[in-house]
Amino acid sequence: MSASLALVAENQKPQAQFDAEVVVLKFGSSVLKSPADAPAVASEIYSHVRRGRKVVAVVSALAGETDKLLSEARALGLDHDNELLPAYVVLGEERAAALVAIACDRVGLDAVGLSVQQLGISAEGPSQHARPVALKNNKLREALAHHEVVVVPGFGAVRDCGRVALLGRGGSDLSAVVLAAELGLDKVRLVKDVDGLYDRDPASASGNPQRYRRASWETARQLGGALVQHDAIDLAEASNVCIEVAALGRAEGTVVGHHNAPPGPVGAEAPLKVVVAGCGVVGGGLLSRLLWEDGFEVVGVLVRDPFKRRDVDAPAELFSNDVDALLAKKPDLVIEALSEGEAGHDLIRRALAQGVDVVSANKQAVALDPAGLQKLASENGARVAWSASVGGGSPMIETLRAARAAGPVAGFEAVLNGTVNFMLQRLGEGADFADALADARAAGFAEEDPSSDLEGRDAAAKVKLLSYEAFGKVPNEVPCDALSAQTKVGASPVRQIGACFDKAGHLDASVSLNDALEDALFQSLNGERNALKVFGADGRVWACKGRGAGRWATTESVLADVADIVRARRAAVELV
Structure with missing residues (x-):
């Protein structure tokens, strides 16, 4: 029986029953280039968990890691056909999975990692380009029953002889589709460094590349190129599993499935101008993330003493104790993480009165009048969110x-x-x-x-x-x-x-x-x-x-609120 037919047969059973919706996310080396990218991947995972979902995160090796491992093995005399080579190469994926699991744990997620052998995708065929057949054990389902997040390596499988095999270049896409099919899901989300499938390469094409909201299997084969592995497209079509292609932090993208829709233009977005109020445990954690993430421009940091030495590497000119001067910079968003309730409440009200969106981690500030803050936001066309003010990283x-x-x-x-x-x-x-x-x-x-x-x-x-x-x-x-x-x-x-x-x-x-x-x-x-x-x-x-x-758990909750506000702003622009 072919891999596709075996999986389709397996997929006739109903979705596995868990205590929450399950999603499969795949992160490739385009977004997981180095260990420094693991926190951003954890943020993407957290955004799903806070909505009550459980996550299977399939990860590729870090950028360049697979080639490095291949080179090291071949330097010892292992040629391309050697049966021992795959077990060494998949160490790259297993290392990346462990890093992502650690990043998830740091922000308070209940995460566990599995190895290729533990995961148990069975495969047949050549050791370097094997075909997946089925999921042979219950380790994944057992882990999902007891944890919020299960991080697994892509690219690798296990043959009947017990040895590890590789699923070919781009095989992590294939792994993600296999797991979605085995869990009875109707879609899988591939997180890439682009926000969907375009009619031409958005990085190099002249003119105005247009993005597909929906693309057929055949369109994806023609235009996907290196974006989505063709074996993954073939298996997804046979298993009736739609493929969502999207970027980190973006709800919208391209859905690859049975239907096509004409592509449309995607407008360029200016960075969100942000003022951070407070530079303590939470504010400092936020600065360390926002200063280096695309899509944000930190225009000021409100502190008592602008000259105090801090544990965050940020430009000195950002720090100020002048609220009027910071609000005069016309930020799109104020993130309030002050330690004082009254001062925080006053700042939130001033920002909302000017139509500026606010995210707060200050429970004393918000608890003074939550209904009043929501009313003020509504009256001025602004948004206010305070998930991080209660529970830290717990939603x-x-x-x-x-x-x-x-x-x-x-x-x-x-x-x-x-x-x-x-x-x-x-x-x-x-x-x-x-x-x-x-x-x-x-x-x-x-x-x-x-x-x-x-x-x-x-x-x-x-x-x-x-x-x-x-x-x-x-x-x-x-x-x-x-x-x-x-x-x-x-x-x-x-x-x-x-x-x-x-x-x-x-x-x-x-x-x-x-x-x-x-x-x-x-x-x-x-x-x-x-x-x-x-x-x-x-x-x-x-x-x-x-x-x-703790810094990172609360920071993650704030960033999740920020991401919600960013999505709401985009949706409002699209309606205009």
Whole structure:
């Protein structure tokens, strides 16, 4: 039986049942050139996870890595037909998969990597250009059942004899199509360095290259060139799996399938002008990403002391303590990551009043009046987003919005403060209070003044924001237990639980230190990790977890909000 026929036969079964939608994303060496590109790939993956999806990420070797490995092997006498060569060459893909899994873990995603052998795509034919037949084991499905993200190497498969085979140049595209077909999906997304399939090479053609919104299999074969491997197109057509070709951070692209649509022009986009407010843990992380990413121009950074030495390599002229001067630069977007609630709230209001989009990571600022901020944004044709203000890298606001969209919410419980959770774990391990706090500072979780965390005010502000998402209003008060040197932590795990329940129209909210936990989700949280459980009025439960503190987890959540705003701006332009 041919590879195509085998996979089509396998694909007759219904989609594998998981607790969330599954997507297959493929990242090639055009976007994963070096280890420095792994955070951008993790951002793309995070954007899907925050929408409640599980991700299978198929990766190619870093740019030039395959040729390097081939050269090293041949220098030792392994010729092109040697049966041992493929096992060495796929180390490039396996290394890239491990790097991407590490980048995902850094931002708080629950990620795991598999090797070529563990993944178990079986193949037949020549060792250097084998044909995939099927997925022979359940490792992928098992990993998806227990993790948000599974990162796997492309290009490699396993023959019946147990030896590794290669799927030919561009074989990672083929791997991605195989996995989508095996999982019963109707599409696979190939993330490239261009935003779709064009009628001519957009990098070198004269005139105005036009992009296909939809392209038939035959059009893709004629124009795809090196963009999409022909074997992958053939298998996708036989397996009835559409291929989406898109760029990092872009929702739109080209869908390759049964139908064609005429190509159209794609307008050039000017970089988004951004002001970053704050250069601490979160603001510094944002600067380190935005200064080097295409599509953004950082025009200013708001700080108290423009001359203070910082841990981010940024031009000194960007730093200012003059809000008026920064807003006078007419930014498209203000990213607010100040440490003070009142100052942050005032800045958000000023920006929105001028029609400037805002993304905030400052829960104290937003919690002062979330409804008022949304109203002000609407009145001035602006957008405001604050996902990063609650949960760090854990998509709590998105989870609550999904629950509320499904029906009335009865209430929620959550571990909301990464600093406190980290300290409670250290205290449970026998550390004294001072050492636990020092460790939290050293890890980058606790601020120099940790009183907001320790007294529960930080968690209380997050309870208010989650209550607004759940019920459309905030509780009048949120009583809080404080964590101090006098807090007793014994053998049973203690967690700071923020909660709010609707009791006949009255919101009953609290932040308490709980040492009688029965919920396995909260008991299992280690270090700075946070988690949320939302209880629907109909008995359904939604949950999420992730890193709740730290530079990179919170930075990722901010960038995801930024990406949403960028997509909304593009959609608004297209409607004009």
